[in-house]
Amino acid sequence: MTEKTPDANANAHVDPMIRLDRLTKRYPGQSEAAVDELTLDIPEGRIVTFVGPSGCGKTTTMKLINRLIEPTSGRIHLDGKDVTEVPAHLLRRRIGYTIQQGGLFPHRTVADNIATVPRLLGWDKQRVTARVDELLRLVGLDPDTYRRRYPKQLSGGQQQRVGVARALGGDPQVMLMDEPFGAIDPLNRESLQNEFLRIQAEVRKTIVFVTHDIDEAVRMGDLIAIFADNGKVLQYDTPERILADPADGFVSDFIGAGASVRRLSLTRMDSLELPAWPTVAESADGEQRRTAAARTERDHLLVLDDDDRPTSWLPVTGAGREVGGALPLLRALGPGDSLFDALDHMLAANSSVLAVVDGDGRYRGVVEMDSLRALINTVHGRGRTDGSDQLQEA
Numbered sequence: 001m002t003e004k005t006p007d008a009n010a011n012a013h014v015d016p017m018i019r020l021d022r023l024t025k026r027y028p029g030q031s032e033a034a035v036d037e038l039t040l041d042i043p044e045g046r047i048v049t050f051v052g053p054s055g056c057g058k059t060t061t062m063k064l065i066n067r068l069i070e071p072t073s074g075r076i077h078l079d080g081k082d083v084t085e086v087p088a089h090l091l092r093r094r095i096g097y098t099i100q101q102g103g104l105f106p107h108r109t110v111a112d113n114i115a116t117v118p119r120l121l122g123w124d125k126q127r128v129t130a131r132v133d134e135l136l137r138l139v140g141l142d143p144d145t146y147r148r149r150y151p152k153q154l155s156g157g158q159q160q161r162v163g164v165a166r167a168l169g170g171d172p173q174v175m176l177m178d179e180p181f182g183a184i185d186p187l188n189r190e191s192l193q194n195e196f197l198r199i200q201a202e203v204r205k206t207i208v209f210v211t212h213d214i215d216e217a218v219r220m221g222d223l224i225a226i227f228a229d230n231g232k233v234l235q236y237d238t239p240e241r242i243l244a245d246p247a248d249g250f251v252s253d254f255i256g257a258g259a260s261v262r263r264l265s266l267t268r269m270d271s272l273e274l275p276a277w278p279t280v281a282e283s284a285d286g287e288q289r290r291t292a293a294a295r296t297e298r299d300h301l302l303v304l305d306d307d308d309r310p311t312s313w314l315p316v317t318g319a320g321r322e323v324g325g326a327l328p329l330l331r332a333l334g335p336g337d338s339l340f341d342a343l344d345h346m347l348a349a350n351s352s353v354l355a356v357v358d359g360d361g362r363y364r365g366v367v368e369m370d371s372l373r374a375l376i377n378t379v380h381g382r383g384r385t386d387g388s389d390q391l392q393e394a
């Protein structure tokens, strides 16, 4: 199993939309800086997740970016321009902001909440109404049902969607999202995350997304910044590389023991070169099956129909390489399935190998338990400086 296109440096070819340059915030009366000389480039059209323990300066950094608070020193560049001198209220119209539970105005309707920035921008009434409906549809809420409701008449997840719609209101270049799904239960959180990724594929905003949940950071981030105390970023890289190669003990402690399994969920079948498995045509007679069995040491043959679609497994037994009756295929993995799905299905089906098919259901290769195990073992107990990068050909 080999990864075809390891995305080693996703930010290399994209201009930064936000550049933080030795940004420092010292709150009055505090001996330690909340953010200390932070330098970071955030590329255009990507989601960067900020993750780290409580009090490490994630929220302070977000509020510095949209100037809800002023830096003690340092610079912020937005789209190539130094915005430290731009009036804060003008800057904030270019930056959408969502916080936990959407941060909606409770005494305003859904429509009025979403219309906040478009009205500040002086859009006419018709354009504002059209924008509100467009955004409600984008976040999966029927405008006729929801536009006149008040926030308390919505579920937590619906409030969150309205929060996202409001942040997108004035079509900002940048969105800052501070633990937007923090108050949502795990199941709904996952569907909101997926839905948000779908929206992002359409709107392609530059997004800073704060979370303290490493799983959420991995799922949402094109890049992850791991914060430690004082707004210090210990590692800034793709989720793949952070999970595979944590910069130090703090980062590996933070990503925890589940890193290997998390990494499996990042690798999809369509990004892998797959090993072949002995196959036999469905139409093969007994003699041809025995010949195929004699040519391999494997204890199963994969049966393919006339269109190369896997249909079943044939067990091969004994020294004489006898071929038994067909066993059901149970499950083939498709292009979008991850290595985590592979592990999940192997455990569920008590099987050590799964067939992989392309988008048309045609056989491409297999995933074996042994290669997954090798992948997991490579990540476990691995220090930063062992040099080898076996993960790419696990």
Ligand SMILES: Nc1ncnc2c1ncn2[C@@H]1O[C@H](COP(=O)(O)OP(=O)(O)OP(=O)(O)O)[C@@H](O)[C@H]1O
Pocket (backbone or CB within 6 Å): 027, 028, 030, 034, 052, 053, 054, 055, 056, 057, 058, 059, 060, 061, 212
């Ligand atoms: N208004 C303030 N006045 C004084 N200190 C503050 C203020 N706001 C935040 N701090 C301190 O600055 C540090 C960073 O806080 P910040 O809210 O940015 O952290 P965080 O990483 O977002 O934390 P959490 O995950 O708990 O929200 C903390 O030590 C906090 O106590």
